[in-house]
Amino acid sequence: MVSPTSAAAVANAFLEIQDADGGNYPRIDQMKLQKLLYYANAWWLAFNGEPLFDEDIEAWPWGPVVRNVYLEFREFGRKPIVGRRATEVVVTNDDPYKIDVREPAPPGNDVEEFLKSVWETHKQFSGVQLSNATHAEGEPWHIIKSTYGDLDAKPTIPNKLIRDVFKRKIDAAAPATAA
Numbered sequence: 001m002v003s004p005t006s007a008a009a010v011a012n013a014f015l016e017i018q019d020a021d022g023g024n025y026p027r028i029d030q031m032k033l034q035k036l037l038y039y040a041n042a043w044w045l046a047f048n049g050e051p052l053f054d055e056d057i058e059a060w061p062w063g064p065v066v067r068n069v070y071l072e073f074r075e076f077g078r079k080p081i082v083g084r085r086a087t088e089v090v091v092t093n094d095d096p097y098k099i100d101v102r103e104p105a106p107p108g109n110d111v112e113e114f115l116k117s118v119w120e121t122h123k124q125f126s127g128v129q130l131s132n133a134t135h136a137e138g139e140p141w142h143i144i145k146s147t148y149g150d151l152d153a154k155p156t157i158p159n160k161l162i163r164d165v166f167k168r169k170i171d172a173a174a175p176a177t178a179a
Contacts, residue, residue, distance in 0.1 A: 003052060007037055008072065010040055012103060013112060013115050014037075017115060017119045029080050031062065031127025031128065033069065034064065034066065036122060040118045041162065046167045057156070057162070059144040059154065061151050063130075064140070069086055087102055088104045090102060
């Protein structure tokens with residue numbers, strides 16, 4: 001199955017959603033954006049069984065990271081990301097030497113509505129708070145860290161692990177049905 005969107009498109013959608021929100025909460029910086037991408041993909045996996053985007057999520061020392069989005073916004077550091085959006089390299093035809101760099105198409109309406117719900121749940125937290133939550137025992141990042149010891153290699157967090165952990169959260173929150 002093809003993922004419904006790309007990590008760059010999801011990043012841009014979160015930046016657009018924040019701009020439209022106007023509330024008083026920690027602005028999206030690099031760390032917060034990475035954790036929003038992680039949580040969006042995690043909950044999408046849990047509900048739909050397939051990833052939201054094709055890019056890998058890696059276990060970095062400060063939590064889950066989508067490398068290409070990190071590289072896109074790294075110059076912002078801990079400052080809010082303002083004034084630009086993520087781009088993608090696109091082959092414009094069958095000639096691999098003809099490429100275009102452009103903003104990805106926005107996600108479809110179903111994905112956009114899903115991302116708004118992720119935003120509503122997480123917007124009040126800073127990137128550090130979201131990162132700390134990913135480090136909790138039993139979370140996919142923590143499982144990878146415990147397995148590898150250190151994260152110098154920045155290993156991929158398998159989607160199956162993310163899906164299974166977050167699916168268990170859904171199952172645990174579901175009311176028990178009477179027999």
